Amino acid sequence: xxxxxYQAKQIFAKYNIPIPxxxxxxxxxxxxxAAEVLGGPVWVVKAQIHAxxxxxxxxxxxxxxxxxxxxxxxxxxxxxxxxxxxTHEGKLVQKxxxxxxxxxxxxxxxSVVLDRKSEMPLIMASTEGGMDIETVAENTPEKIITIAVxxxxxxxxxxxxxxxxxxxxxxxxxxxxxxxxxxxxFRLYMxxxxxxxxxxxxxxxxxxxxxxxxxxxxxxxxALGRQPEIAAxxxxxxxxxxxVEAAKYGLSYVALDGExxxxxxxxxxxxxxxxxxxxMGGTPANFLDVGGSANAETVAKGxxxxxxxxxxxxxxxxxxxxxxxxxxxxNGIIEATKLTDVNVPVIVRLDGTNAPEAAEILKNANIQNLxxxxxxxxxxxxxxxxxxxN
Amino acid sequence: MSIxxxxxxxxxxxxxxxKEGTFHAEQCLAYGTKIVGGVTPNKxxxxxxxxxVFNTVKEAVKSTGATVSMIFVPPAFVGDAVMExxxxxxxxxxxxxxxxxxxxxxAAKAHATKHGMKTIGPNCPGIITAExxxxxxxxxxxxxxxxxxxxxxxxxxTYEGANQVCNEGFGISTAVGIGGDPIIGLSYNQILPxxxxxxxxxxxxxxxxxxxxxxxxxxxxxxxxITKPVVAFIAGQTAPKGKTMGHAGAIVSGxxxxxxxxxxxxxxxxxKVVVSPAEIGRAVAEVLAK
Numbered sequence: 082x083x084x085x086x087y088q089a090k091q092i093f094a095k096y097n098i099p100i101p102x103x104x105x106x107x108x109x110x111x112x113x114x115a116a117e118v119l120g121g122p123v124w125v126v127k128a129q130i131h132a133x134x135x136x137x138x139x140x141x142x143x144x145x146x147x148x149x150x151x152x153x154x155x156x157x158x159x160x161x162x163x164x165x166x167x168t169h170e171g172k173l174v175q176k177x178x179x180x181x182x183x184x185x186x187x188x189x190x191x192s193v194v195l196d197r198k199s200e201m202p203l204i205m206a207s208t209e210g211g212m213d214i215e216t217v218a219e220n221t222p223e224k225i226i227t228i229a230v231x232x233x234x235x236x237x238x239x240x241x242x243x244x245x246x247x248x249x250x251x252x253x254x255x256x257x258x259x260x261x262x263x264x265x266x267f268r269l270y271m272x273x274x275x276x277x278x279x280x281x282x283x284x285x286x287x288x289x290x291x292x293x294x295x296x297x298x299x300x301x302x303x304a305l306g307r308q309p310e311i312a313a314x315x316x317x318x319x320x321x322x323x324x325v326e327a328a329k330y331g332l333s334y335v336a337l338d339g340e341x342x343x344x345x346x347x348x349x350x351x352x353x354x355x356x357x358x359x360x361m362g363g364t365p366a367n368f369l370d371v372g373g374s375a376n377a378e379t380v381a382k383g384x385x386x387x388x389x390x391x392x393x394x395x396x397x398x399x400x401x402x403x404x405x406x407x408x409x410x411x412n413g414i415i416e417a418t419k420l421t422d423v424n425v426p427v428i429v430r431l432d433g434t435n436a437p438e439a440a441e442i443l444k445n446a447n448i449q450n451l452x453x454x455x456x457x458x459x460x461x462x463x464x465x466x467x468x469x470x471n
Numbered sequence: 472m473s474i475x476x477x478x479x480x481x482x483x484x485x486x487x488x489x490k491e492g493t494f495h496a497e498q499c500l501a502y503g504t505k506i507v508g509g510v511t512p513n514k515x516x517x518x519x520x521x522x523x524v525f526n527t528v529k530e531a532v533k534s535t536g537a538t539v540s541m542i543f544v545p546p547a548f549v550g551d552a553v554m555e556x557x558x559x560x561x562x563x564x565x566x567x568x569x570x571x572x573x574x575x576x577x578a579a580k581a582h583a584t585k586h587g588m589k590t591i592g593p594n595c596p597g598i599i600t601a602e603x604x605x606x607x608x609x610x611x612x613x614x615x616x617x618x619x620x621x622x623x624x625x626x627x628x629t630y631e632g633a634n635q636v637c638n639e640g641f642g643i644s645t646a647v648g649i650g651g652d653p654i655i656g657l658s659y660n661q662i663l664p665x666x667x668x669x670x671x672x673x674x675x676x677x678x679x680x681x682x683x684x685x686x687x688x689x690x691x692x693x694x695x696x697i698t699k700p701v702v703a704f705i706a707g708q709t710a711p712k713g714k715t716m717g718h719a720g721a722i723v724s725g726x727x728x729x730x731x732x733x734x735x736x737x738x739x740x741x742x743k744v745v746v747s748p749a750e751i752g753r754a755v756a757e758v759l760a761k
Contacts, residue, residue: 197683200577200654232574233581274574303546304572337711349625349651349680352706353748356730359709360747368710401630403596403610433630434610457631458749 082300084314085129087178089296092273096265099292103180105129112154115179116147123182126153128174131319133297134164134213140174143182150179165213175318183292188282189248190214191263193270195277201229202270204240204263206248210282236267255289262291273311274304323386330382331372339364340468342387342396342425344380346371346405354399357457363465366393375405380413381420388421395426397464399457402433411439415446423450426467430454473600473645474620474665474672475563475589476539480604483531483561484509485552486543486568488519495543495567495608496520502605507535528552528559538562541597541606549593550575557586565606566592566656576654583656590656596626596648607648617642619755620666622659623678624651624685625706628748632676632704635752641759644672651680659689667697674700674759676751677742681707682728690736700758701742704751705730 087105094100104115116124128140135141140162144150154177163171188210196203207225209217218225226247228240241260250256262283270278277299284294305312317325327334333348337355341363345351348370355365367390369383387393400410410431417423427450431439443451452467454460476482482499486492487509497520500506508523508531515526525531528540540561544552549571556564557579564583571593583590591598597607601616613630615637623629629648636643647662649655659677666672675697679686686705693701708730734744745754 195573195577195653197653197685200580231581232577271574274572276573301573303570304574306547307572335711337709345627347625347627349623349678349706350627350631350748352680352710353625353628353631353704355709356706357747357749365709401627401634403608403626403630432634433613456635456749458747461747461749 082302082305082311082315083131083319084298084300084311085131085176085316086127086296087129087176088314089278089298090293092269092298093293093296096269098262098265098269099290100296101181101183101292101294103178106154106177106179107175109151109154109158112158112177112179113147113151116144116150119179119181121147124150125180125182126150126157127178127180128157128160128162129176129178130162130167130172130174131316132162132164132166132172134166135162138162138164140164154179172319183284183294184286185284185294186287187285189285189291190217190281191266191283192277192279192281193266193275196227196229199229201231202267204228204230204244204267206244208248210284214281230267232271236264252289255285258289258291274301274308275299276301323389327369327382327386330379332379332383332386333368333370333372334386335368336390337365337367338392339366340392340394341464342366342369342390342393344369344371344383344387344396344398346375346400346402350399350401354397354457354461357461358397358465361461361465363461363468366390371400371405375413376409377413377416380410381417384417384423385421388423388425393425395428395464395467396423397454397460398427398429398431399454399460400431400433402431402435406435407431407433407439408435408442411442414443414451415448418448426450426452428452428454428460428464428467430457430460432456473603474662474669475645475647476598476600476604476606478503478603479505480539481505481507481535481537482539482541482606483507483528483535483537484541484543485528485556486545487511487524488514489543492543493520496541498611499541499605499607502611503602504604504606507537528555528561532559532561539606540564542566543568546570546572550579553579553590554582557583557588561588563589563591564656565597566590567595567597567608568592569594571652573653576652580654580656591647592650592656594652595650595655596629598645598647599643600645601643609646609648613637614646615642618644618671618673620644620669620672620675621646621678622662622666622675623648624680625678628678628704628706631748632678632751636676636755639752639756641755644669651682653683658685660685660692663689663692663697667699672699674702674755676755677701677703678748679703679705679733681705681710681730681733684728686733687736690733690740690742693737693742694740700761702751702754702758703734703737703742703744704748705733705737705744706748708746
């Protein structure tokens with residue numbers, strides 16, 4: 082789960098991690114009032130969406146007067162922001178963060194992520210702040226330093242020294258400042274079950290203080306149950322409405338651009354099904370994993386969500402029953418045809434636990450538009466043909 | 472022969488009396504797995520499915536001599552359960568539970584390693600040595616005994632792969648579902664050499680997916696150490712970038728971990744890579760005919 086910059090900054094403040102003063106607003110009027118409270122003389126007007134690259138997309142701008150704050154807030158609020166991290170449709174800006182302009186002497190990069198290789202949190206830092214870190218990693222990898230921190234011992238002095246020296250910080254007060262900053266950031270990461278924290282840029286001000294000018298945070302979905310304060314920060318308007326609706330029924334759904342709706346059990350087989358459709362010359366319309374506890378209701382819901390997409394010309398149901406019993410899926414398909422108007426061909430391949438019973442159920446139901454796939458390859462081929470009108 | 476588990480392996484179940492634990496322990500017993508007891512705190516002394524229940528793993532190990540634990544406890548308790556098993560002297564923990572916090576798994580795996588305990592999973596179907604020992608949630612009937620070793624990040628693709636192998640007239644020696652979470656136990660690079668050393672295994676099917684670089688590391692190992700033929704499929708060639716597709720692990724971020732990258736690395740290591748899982752069975756027949 083991701084959160085907004087303004088929320089990340091609330092968490093930074095809780096950990097005494099230095100940030101510029103700022104206020105989140107949802108109207109132009111409130112933006113001007115916020116700017117008055119902050120005092121100026123310069124402000125930054127920032128679009129709040131869950132995506133990076135906001136500056137390049139025109140969602141972060143500097144204002145030198147209250148009038149400018151007003152006109153920029155007017156311009157950015159309600160705009161659809163397209164960045165390299167959004168889809169090409171972009172994201173609607175519904176919230177702004179009005180922030181004090183900072184005295185920037187230097188821009189750095191700092192993040193904490195899980196390193197799968199060492200299986201430890203990794204502090205990543207670079208002197209090349211303000212730039213896309215992937216570009217830095219590709220062009221000048223030597224400018225990125227990485228420090229794995231074993232949670233069993235926590236953030237120690239030597240980690241801090243490695244960071245400070247690695248960033249070429251020689252002033253003793255500045256060294257102390259950056260070490261304290263990183264130590265608090267690591268604690269925040271561990272305490273809150275964060276998956277990723279990225280500060281880009283981390284700025285050094287004229288008096289040697291390090292400020293988090295930006296903040297991106299993602300959290301481990303599996304840990305949200307024990308992190309109620311974090312869970313409360315979820316902004317559903319930033320998520321795909323169909324994905325959210327699907328999740329309520331234990332379905333994992335992601336919309337794609339193609340024509341063949343897919344309903345599969347298990348993420349791996351779901352991706353493998355999409356790959357097979359693609360290989361046979363078709364295009365998948367979605368990823369949909371019905372999970373391990375599929376029943377008539379969830380399957381019917383799956384059909385409903387798939388059929389909301391007008392591009393869908395055929396549906397391929399591919400189930401290999403392990404925990405999921407095929408007879409339950411078969412009943413779900415029958416139920417779905419009663420609840421939803423399924424007006425496209427449905428290709429069904431059911432294998433594994435209780436597959437013969439399922440075949441019997443489907444046969445007796447006598448449903449129009451239903452085509453049986455004998456195995457994965459056969460089912461995919463039939464779905465591709467059906468989508469092409471054959 | 473087989474790898475890791477066989478008909479003599481003594482297994483306990485942590486989370487024995489819960490709904491999932493009960494259902495799957497029953498299935499495992501029916502398959503022939505030597506489940507010798509289970510652990511559920513405050514139910515020690517009772518009997519469940521005809522086997523003794525213990526309050527702690529330590530007591531269970533002492534009383535039954537079990538070496539493997541199958542873990543079904545709820546997600547929030549998985550870390551605790553794994554560490555308890557490690558300290559009690561369990562040699563292999565098979566963690567089925569889905570949705571354990573990553574931080575807990577990080578600590579639990581580090582602790583397991585310290586105590587010399589191997590782990591499989593979490594969020595995985597488990598391990599099965601065909602017609603001998605099933606420790607997990609896979610449908611046992613599709614795993615016919617044979618000479619193909621199978622290792623997979625994905626549960627249902629494990630079943631799909633095994634089914635195709637058996638439909639081609641071959642069978643499975645041992646199949647291991649390693650899971651696709653950010654922190655997992657035994658992975659390709661520990662299991663591939665076990666299959667290489669197992670005289671019963673003649674070829675290996677390896678199923679991976681987008682995200683992380685375990686398959687790339689495996690390609691390196693295969694090139695240097697594996698002489699048996701390997702067939703591989705990587706799921707997620709058509710997955711859009713930056714999207715999580717169900718598994719926490721199946722994330723493509725930046726250029727690392729794409730299916731194309733992994734397929735190229737495996738092909739360069741001499742692996743027979745298929746572009747659709749529907750081709751796994753035929754590919755096995757092909758590499759064995761050579």
